[in-house]
Structure formats: structure tokens, C-alpha cells
Amino acid sequence: MIGASAAVTAIIVAAATLLPDYTFMLILLGPVKIKWIAAVVVLLSIAGISGSNIGGNLAHLAGALLGFVFIKQLKAGRDLGRPVQAVGSWFSNLFNRRPAMRASSTRRPEPVVTAATGAGPARKPVNQQLQDEIDLILDKISRSGYESLSKEEKQKLFKASQQ
Template sequence: MTSIFDDIRNAFRLRNALNQLILINVIVFVVLLLLRVILRISTHSDDVFETILDYIAMPANPSVLLTRPWTIFTYFFTHREFFHIIFNMLNLYWFGMIIREYLGDKKLVSLYLLGGLAGGIFFVLFYNLIPYYQTRAIFATMIGASASVLAVTVAAATLLPNYTFNLLFIGPVKIKFIAAFFVLLSISGAIGDNAGGNLAHLGGALIGFIFIKQLQRGKDLGRPIHAVGDFFQNLFKPRVPMKVTYKNQSRTTSVFSSSPGGEPSQTEIDIILDKISRSGYESLSKDEKQKLFRASQKKD
């Protein structure tokens, strides 16, 4: 048991955003599962558990949502069924690896959170503005990370549409077709028993597409999320006493190089832009993409 807690601590200490998102979902699922079993044994009923779940599931009724504003965040870390969380976490792992490799941890977290928020907004708007859904809005609630996961999936397919997965029994398939299949599946389910969940999926898919398109234009939609995250990180970070030293040394700067993690030079950016015009965005290396994004963030 000690080794399990050590593994959890190490996962957060290593700052792998993909592993952390998956781990948070799994921890919430396990806690709810144990809680349900304990309450069922002790009360011989699921009523208490259902009441608890209502306070972390997102309601479609705006008047109820106003009394539980936190649910617009808690719902997309919450799962009740085993196959629901397995399916979502597998997709998050496969497509999240692409986002993390090419765009980094912060972009992955931004996509996950924005996808969940967009899914929640779609859920509330459709259930309260479209007559077909309005009769269900009073009691409808939603849980699950599907909107967030589909945001990551569509974002990966938008960034690298010809990236290929080898699917069991099928073989190599480009991820743009996999993402399109999930979107069509959600559209077809918008009139089924899980209509609210499928509407949320579409909100996540839309934000995933918009996020990458805006990022390629130099605008990071996740910047407000980064700012909030940095604020809380700096708030709890221990302060190190400042030590001032003075050195006299000559500095040589080359317009053709940039320090690791620093701002790329204008010459580098021009070379990268020329490469995009000749061969397209997908021809860039991971390092070139990161330099382009750093430069675009500086301009904002």
C-alpha cells in the first residue's frame, strides 16, 4: 500500500500532465466506488450516494447550477461506470501523448479544461434553448470526461491529421478518420438516451478544433488557464532568499541562436515560416514548433 502512495506522489512530482490527469480521474473513480459500497452496506440503499453524486454532477437546470457552480469543473473528473472511465482514459492517453509531445504539458491541460468547460456550456445551452431537450432539463445531470477527451482527440487530429494509429483487427488508420468517427457518433447520439452527454462531446470537439487553429495563428486560448495555474503555483512555492552578485564580463550574442527555453531570434522565425510556406506546418520538427509558439506568445 505504501508503494502505491509513493507512486502517486512521484507521478505529481515528475510533472507529467498526462499521467496526472489520468490519475486524478482514477482516484475520483476509486473513491466514489468505495464510498458507494460502504454506503450500500451500511444503509441498504443508494439514496445517500446518489445525493452525494448530485453535488458533483453538472445539472442542466440553470437555477440548480447557480447553487452548485463547482460542478462545471467536477463533472469532467467524475465517472461512475468502469467501462466509461476505461474508454475515456485510454483515448486520453493515446491522443494526449501526441498533444504532450508536440505542444507540451500546459497545452494538454488547457485543452482538457477548456474541452470540459465547452462541453458543459453546450449541455446547458441545448437543454434550455432547444424545445426538443427542454422537457428533460429539470432533472438532467452529466458526469464524465468525454467532452475533455474529445477536445484532446480532435485537437490532435487537427494538428497532425495524417498521424497513424495501428488499430487492432483493422490496421493503420489516420487519426483524422478516428476523430471524425467519434464526432459522428456523438451527433447520432444527440437524440438518444445519453443526448446530454453527446451534446457535451460536440462542445469539446469544437473547442479542440478551434484551439489548434488559433494556436497555429499565434493565439493561445489557454493563456488565461496558464495564468491562473502559475498564480497558484507561485502562491504556494517557497521563496528563496535573493542573492545579488555583480560580474563584469563581455557578452556575445548571435542572431542565429537562442538559449534553451528562451526566445528564438527573428532569423530563426523567418526560416521556420519559410519552411511552413514550402512544406506545410506538419513538416516542422518538435523544436521548431515550440520556437514558433514561444515567439507567437511573446507577440501576444
């Protein structure tokens, strides 16, 4: 809990920087724009610097500065929170070791048959027919999930995975 008020000050100033005209309905005061709430919070921290909690008020001002800079950088296209998110994701992945599942297709484009070559429609090789069936099953999984497959489709998929 110690130091949380500096983080709250950062959030108030960041919100006021992002949406300065956003209005809150405060009890006894009525509608107040967030920019005025942020200004009062910052002014109270400045006024408290000469008091007994100098470190706390300096922390509030540092939080206010951080909130302001964060939003200005975000508007400029630089997300200062990205490294923090990357560290969080790394720790999350460290404890949740699930292999990333990927479905890939080895389908190759069929050769183009023109009337000039004189070749008629050729039958697909057995391997290509099997691959087409597997591709259709994988498409069904991506649309409806594994549980939507029939028993035969599951068996075909299993047999193809053993090859």
C-alpha cells in the same frame, strides 16, 4: 469522471486538427489515420443526440469544437491556454513561497586609457579588486554550483555579503 469524455473528444479532435495524417495501429483494423478516428467520434456524438444522453453528446460536440478552435488559434499565434497556465502558476507560487534568487553584478566599465593621454596602466582600487574576485566566485557558482567553492571562496563571499 463525469464529463471527462468531452475533454477526451477535445483532445482527439485537437490532435486530428494538428496532425491529420498521423497514423495509429488499431487492433483488428490495422493502420488508421487520426482524422478518421476523430470523424467517427464526432459522427457517433451527432448520431447520439436523439438518444437518451443528449447532454453528454452535446458536451462531446462542444469538446470537439473547442479542440478544433484551440489548435486553429494556436497556429495563428494565440495560445488560449496561457490564462489557465497563469492561474495555475499563481496558485503554485501561493503555496511555494521561495524568494527568487538573483545574482547581479555592480561591475562598471573601466575607463579607456589611450596613448594620447600619456597615462600608463593604473592599479585598480582595492574595492574594484575585491569586486572582481566576487564576480569570479559568482561566475563559478553559476557554472558549477555553490558546493564547488572552496572554503576560502565561501568565506570571501560571506564577508562581502556583510558589507
